[in-house]
Amino acid sequence: MLKGLLPVLKKDVLIMFYSPIYYVCSLIFALLSGYFFYSNIAYFGILSLQASGDPFLSDILNLSDMVIKPFFGNIMVILLLLVPLLTMRSFAEEKKQGTIELLFTYPISDWGCLLGKFFAVVVSYFGMLIWTIPCIVILTFLGSPDWGIVLSAYLGIFLAGLAFSAFGIFASSITENQIVSAVIAFGGLLLLWAVGWMKRLGGDLLGKILEYISMTTHTESFAIGIIDTRDVLYFFIFSAFWLGITSRILQQRYIKR
Amino acid sequence: MIQVRGVTKYYGQRVAVKDISFEIMQGRVVGLLGPNGAGKTTILRILTCYLSPSEGKVIVAGIDSEQDPLGIREKIGFMPENVPLYGDMTVGQFLGFVADSKGIAARDRRFEISKVISQCGLEQQEKRLIRHLSKGQRQRVGVAQALLGNPQILILDEPTAGLDPAQVLEIRELVKELGKEKTVILSTHILPEASQVCNEVIILNNGKLIAQGTLNELREKLRKSEEMKFLVRTEADLKKMLELKSEDFVVDVIEKHKGEYEILLKPELNVSGRLSKKIVEKGIALFEMRSMELSLEEIFVRLLIYEDENSNQN
Numbered sequence: 085m086l087k088g089l090l091p092v093l094k095k096d097v098l099i100m101f102y103s104p105i106y107y108v109c110s111l112i113f114a115l116l117s118g119y120f121f122y123s124n125i126a127y128f129g130i131l132s133l134q135a136s137g138d139p140f141l142s143d144i145l146n147l148s149d150m151v152i153k154p155f156f157g158n159i160m161v162i163l164l165l166l167v168p169l170l171t172m173r174s175f176a177e178e179k180k181q182g183t184i185e186l187l188f189t190y191p192i193s194d195w196g197c198l199l200g201k202f203f204a205v206v207v208s209y210f211g212m213l214i215w216t217i218p219c220i221v222i223l224t225f226l227g228s229p230d231w232g233i234v235l236s237a238y239l240g241i242f243l244a245g246l247a248f249s250a251f252g253i254f255a256s257s258i259t260e261n262q263i264v265s266a267v268i269a270f271g272g273l274l275l276l277w278a279v280g281w282m283k284r285l286g287g288d289l290l291g292k293i294l295e296y297i298s299m300t301t302h303t304e305s306f307a308i309g310i311i312d313t314r315d316v317l318y319f320f321i322f323s324a325f326w327l328g329i330t331s332r333i334l335q336q337r338y339i340k341r
Numbered sequence: 342m343i344q345v346r347g348v349t350k351y352y353g354q355r356v357a358v359k360d361i362s363f364e365i366m367q368g369r370v371v372g373l374l375g376p377n378g379a380g381k382t383t384i385l386r387i388l389t390c391y392l393s394p395s396e397g398k399v400i401v402a403g404i405d406s407e408q409d410p411l412g413i414r415e416k417i418g419f420m421p422e423n424v425p426l427y428g429d430m431t432v433g434q435f436l437g438f439v440a441d442s443k444g445i446a447a448r449d450r451r452f453e454i455s456k457v458i459s460q461c462g463l464e465q466q467e468k469r470l471i472r473h474l475s476k477g478q479r480q481r482v483g484v485a486q487a488l489l490g491n492p493q494i495l496i497l498d499e500p501t502a503g504l505d506p507a508q509v510l511e512i513r514e515l516v517k518e519l520g521k522e523k524t525v526i527l528s529t530h531i532l533p534e535a536s537q538v539c540n541e542v543i544i545l546n547n548g549k550l551i552a553q554g555t556l557n558e559l560r561e562k563l564r565k566s567e568e569m570k571f572l573v574r575t576e577a578d579l580k581k582m583l584e585l586k587s588e589d590f591v592v593d594v595i596e597k598h599k600g601e602y603e604i605l606l607k608p609e610l611n612v613s614g615r616l617s618k619k620i621v622e623k624g625i626a627l628f629e630m631r632s633m634e635l636s637l638e639e640i641f642v643r644l645l646i647y648e649d650e651n652s653n654q655n
Contacts, residue, residue: 191412
């Protein structure tokens with residue numbers, strides 16, 4: 085069923101690492117995450133200085149709430165903007181260049197190809213996350229971060245990355261144009277990110293549905309060190325749903341009429 | 342080897358190919374001929390299981406395309422039209438990817454890749470990026486990827502399109518060589534290519550199959566149903582030769598060069614004997630008279646006209 089997954093994964097990672105888009109995305113990600121990390125640390129430093137004479141405030145101020153939580157929140161939004169640029173090539177470029185015809189005349193299954201492309205984006209996503217490690221190393225020199233919160237925040241980012249990648253690949257499968265693919269992925273992800281903000285206007289049932297659909301609802305717990313299986317499940321279901329839709333789109337060519 | 346039974350393909354409401362049936366035996370080089378838009382690429386995409394037919398059945402090497410499309414793909418090497426390749430990969434990397442995709446075992450991988458590289462004359466290009474290759478070299482990479490894994494069947498969609506004359510000859514030679522040990526199907530709208538390379542042709546027009554057979558079979562079929570053509574060399578001038586048109590079995594007299602005429606006759610019994618007799622009776626010295634072979638272009642055009650007339654009558 086997954087025939088061809090590894091060759092497609094290897095090929096897409098190779099092409100991704102040859103592409104200037106990946107290096108531009110990585111550079112922008114490194115600069116933005118560094119900037120947000122620095123501003124969080126600087127803000128925390130100023131507040132700590134001001135609170136040094138107030139024992140009550142000193143107790144409230146901590147690295148987890150003032151630095152780790154906003155830092156990972158910011159990273160998540162940066163990635164939401166950048167992942168569509170990683171996924172836009174996946175199918176759109178293959179369709180535009182005609183290589184999709186080559187690909188699907190090799191003994192490769194549709195799911196093998198789809199998951200190969202999906203994991204190639206996930207690998208590239210991990211590659212970008214490496215830029216956050218220096219920030220965490222600096223944090224250990226400045227204080228004693230709660231490693232439980234750091235690891236759960238990373239898990240949240242990893243799961244959100246799966247969801248962003250799955251949606252981005254879906255967007256890439258419905259067009260031949262990379263720019264259109266990136267715009268659809270970015271617009272769709274932003275909507276799914278922010279749709280929960282409307283929960284108060286939606287009434288009881290609709291409000292709950294909007295809150296559940298919204299990605300922000302499911303990322304908050306990771307940033308405070310709680311791994312809720314419902315949130316983990318949400319990201320897996322979200323990714324599987326969009327990959328399933330993409331698979332249906334790929335199978336369109338087999339439809340009899 | 343390949344059986345296509347009543348295949349029809351719709352793209353939305355549009356019919357791309359209609360009720361196509363043919364068989365291709367093992368070890369043949371078959372040309373799929375037809376004007377642009379005739380349905381050649383659709384048929385090839387169905388044969389390679391990239392598309393499924395809306396109606397009908399395709400059986401390749403005993404495997405039903407609906408039951409096991411991946412099984413068929415394992416037996417086929419395909420080069421699509423315009424040879425789409427990954428420009429950001431080197432030739433070696435690309436062929437490595439193809440070898441992995443075709444499931445070539447790791448221990449045979451290097452040997453298989455080297456074999457197709459030398460078969461296609463790509464030794465100097467192995468480390469070059471595909472986007473830096475010339476059109477002819479890309480075409481060779483296209484053939485090399487199709488050959489990897491030693492498939493029994495090779496399908497080439499317009500393999501010489503866009504090449505310069507020297508490159509066209511190189512690719513034709515390569516196809517001829519491959520045809521000695523494999524079943525090769527090549528689509529083309531360049532007719533001399535089919536006559537030089539193929540043992541057999543399948544002619545498509547407007548999504549319908551209008552003829553299949555060896556070139557000699559098609560010539561014979563037309564000879565029986567159409568005019569016969571003779572080349573006649575005499576001492577007479579055109580005016581004198583045009584007098585032959587008064588005979589009921591002569592369709593036309595065309596001067597090719599001075600003293601050399603092409604005469605079209607109705608397909609009647611002993612018509613060549615009657616023509617030579619008439620020429621001699623008119624006191625013309627007859628130097629040579631021979632039946633002319635129909636070129637593939639003529640067969641193609643006549644079959645198309647034939648098809649149009651038949652469909653108008655229906």
